[in-house]
Amino acid sequence: MVAVGHRPEHRHAAAPPAPRRPRGGRLLAGLRRNRLAYLLLLPALALELLIHLVPMVTGIAVSFTQLTQFFIRRWSQAPDAGFDNYRVALDVNAPAGRALLHSFWVTCQFTVLAVGLSWLLGVSAAILMQDSFRGRGLLRTLFLVPYALPVYTAVIAWSFMFQRDNGLVNHVLVDQLHLTTDRPFWLLGGNSFAALLTVVVWRSWPFAFLALMAGLQNIPGELYEAAALDGAGVWQQIRRITMPSLRPVNQVLVLVLFLWTFNDFNTPYVLFGSSAPPDADLISIHIYQSSFVTWNFGVGSAMSVLLLAFLLLVTAGYLVLTSRRRTAHD
C-alpha cells in the first residue's frame, strides 16, 4: 500500500531535544514559541468546552442525583443518589434494567444491520458509478437526495407511506401486487423493526456512497490497467485494488455510521412518537422515555452515561484494532 505515516518530522529539526532539561521547561518553551497559535486556538477550545464538555460533565453529575420534578427548579439541590441510578439501570432482574437491556440488544442488532446495509449499498453504487457514462452526474445527484432532505420532512413522509389503511406501502403490496390479502401493520409490532431499518438505511446510505465515491477518486487508474493486463477480472480488481485502497475511508465511515445509527433519536421519534413499539425500541428513545417523559432525570442521565461509556469503549477498541491491523499491513 502507499506509504502513509511518513510525514517529515520537522518538529525535531526545529527543536533538538535539550539533554537533561526538566520536562516542564521544555513545555514552557514550546508554549512560548507557539504562543500566537495557542492564543488563536483559545476561543475555539473555550467554545468546544462550553458546547460539548460542560453538558457532558453536567449529565454525569446529574446521574448521581435524584433529579425529579420536585427539584428541577433548584436542580443543584437535588439529593445525592450515589450509585442508585446506575443500580436501577443495570439491575436486569428489575423491569427498568430489563427493559434497558432489551432496548440495548435491539439497538445492537439494528445498528449492525443498518450500518452493514448502508455500507453495502454505498460501496456497490460507488463502484458502479466509477466509470463515466451518460447521466452519471444526474444519478449521483439523485442518490444524494435522501441525505439532503430535512430529517423531519423525510421521516414524516415515510410514516404516511407506512400507514396501514391509506399508506403507499400497503397500497402497492396489497392492492397492486396482491402479495398478501391481510393489510400488515408497519408502525406496530414486529414489522416496525423492518420499517425503521428501511428508513434509516434510506437516509444513511447516500453518505456512505458520497464518502466512498470520494475515496475511489484517489485510486490511480494505472493500477486497474496494470491489473487488467495481468489478467485480473472485475472481482479480483475490486478485491485486490479497490477494497485495500478504500481501507482508510472505510475505517472512518463505518465508525461514523455506527455512532450515528446507535445514537439516532430523530428517526424513531418522528416515526413512532414518544413511545416506540418494543420491537423497535432504540436506546436513545428508550432513555428519553425513561427520563423526560417520566420526569426521572437522574436515571435517564445514568443510562446516558452508560451509553456514552459503551460507545467510547467500542470506538476506542475499534480504533486500536483497525490501526494495529493497518500497521501490520504497512
Added chain:
Amino acid sequence: MRRPRSRAPRLCVTAASTALLLAGMTACGGPADSTSSPTTLTYWASNQGTSLDNDKQVLQPELDRFQQETGIKVNLEVVPWSDLLNRILAAATSGQGPDVLNIGNTWSASLQATGALLPMDDAVLDQFGGRDRFLQAPLAAAGAAGKPPTAVPLYSLGYGLYYNPKMFAAAGISAPPTTWDELVADGRKLTHDGQWGLAVEGASTAENAHHAFILGQQQGGSLFDANGAATFDSPQQTAAVKQYIDLMASDKIVNPSNAEYGNGTEAVKDFATRKAAMLMWQAAKTSLTANGMGSGDYGVAPIPFPANAPTGGKHVNSMVAGINLAIFGGTRNKDGALKFVKFMTNKTEQTTLNKTYGSLPPVKDAYDDPAFSTPEIKTFQQVLATTAAPLPQVPQESQFETLVGAAMKDLFADAASGRPVTTESVKAKLTQAQQQMPAPGH
C-alpha cells in the same frame, strides 16, 4: 498517519480555557434575564382549535382588546400539545419562560410539585371574583387537595359519547346506548362493509390513560393507594383496561387500524367521515365542523355505565378534563400577569372563548349566555356537574398517563395484529408499568 505527540501543552491550554470558561459561567449564573417589561407579557396558549393558526386567529382579537384596556401587549405563542410539557419543564429548569401559560389540568399536581408556578391562594383568587365564582369540579382539578390551586380553570371539558343518528337509524337503533353491553351490541350492528361501531385513538397515551381511569372508577379501582404508591395492576384496573382493549380485541367493533391512531385527529376524522358511528371525545365540535359535519349530523350522550355496577364501582363516566391558566413563578411582570388572568376569566372572555372552542366555562356567571344551553353543552354540563371525577391530583400523575398509556398502546398493537389479549397479558403489562413508577415520597 501518526498524530504528533503534543499532549502536554494541549493539557495546559485546556486548563487555561477551563478557568476562562468558569469565570464566564459565574458571570451568566446571576438572576434570570428579564424577558418582559411592565408593558409586555408572553403567553403560551395550548392548541384548542383546529390548528395552531386557528388558535392565533381566535385569540389575537381578545389579546388586542386586553391591550386597549390595559396598555399591556401580549406576545402569543400557541404551543402544540406534543411539546407543551417539555417546554414547561425546560422553562421550570432554566427559570426562563413565559409570564402566563396554559397547562393540561391533569398536570396540575405534577407541576405544582416543581414549584415553578405561582400559587393561587385566596388573596389571588379574590382578584378573579373569589373561589366561589368557579365551578367546584374544575377548581378541584387545579392542584393537590389542601394546597392553594396552582392555576385557575380556563376551559372545562368532559368526555361524551358522540354518535351518528343517521347511521344508528339505518341499523335500526333508536337511542344511544346507556350501558356497555348496549354499546357493544349496537357497535356490532353498526360494524359492516368498511364501517365500524366505534373509533378510538389507540396509540395516544393520553386518551388511553383517560379511559383507563374512567373505566377503572366504574370497576371500583384506584390508581394510587392511600400512601401514594401506584396500584395500576389491581384486579379492578386490569379489568378496566381489558374492557377498553376488548372493544377492538374481542368485541371487534373498533377498526384494528385505530391501533396506530395517535395524533388526536384520526379518530375524529373517521367519525366525521362516517367510517365509524361512535366516538368518545371531549369538545369535538370544532374538529367535526372542520371535517364537514353539521351540528345536526351528530348527537352527544353520556358515556355508558356498567349494567350492574361492580362492588365499589363509582358512578363516574368522565374525568374532569380541561385547560388551566397558570402564572409562571419566574415572571418579571406579576401585576400584568394577574391582570391578564383576570381578563381571561372574566365573563365576556369566558363566554366568547368557550363558545368558540365548544368547551364549558368554569365560571358560573358565564352560563347566562344562550350558547351554553344547546343539548350538546347541556349534556357535558350535566356530566361535569354530576358524574365526572378529577384524575388523581398527585405529583406522579403524568407518569401514570405516560406509562399506562404506553402499555395500552402495546396492548392495542397486540389486539390489532391478532395476538390474544388476556387478563394475564393485560396484568403483566400493567405490572411492568407500575414497577417503573418511582416509590412514593421520592
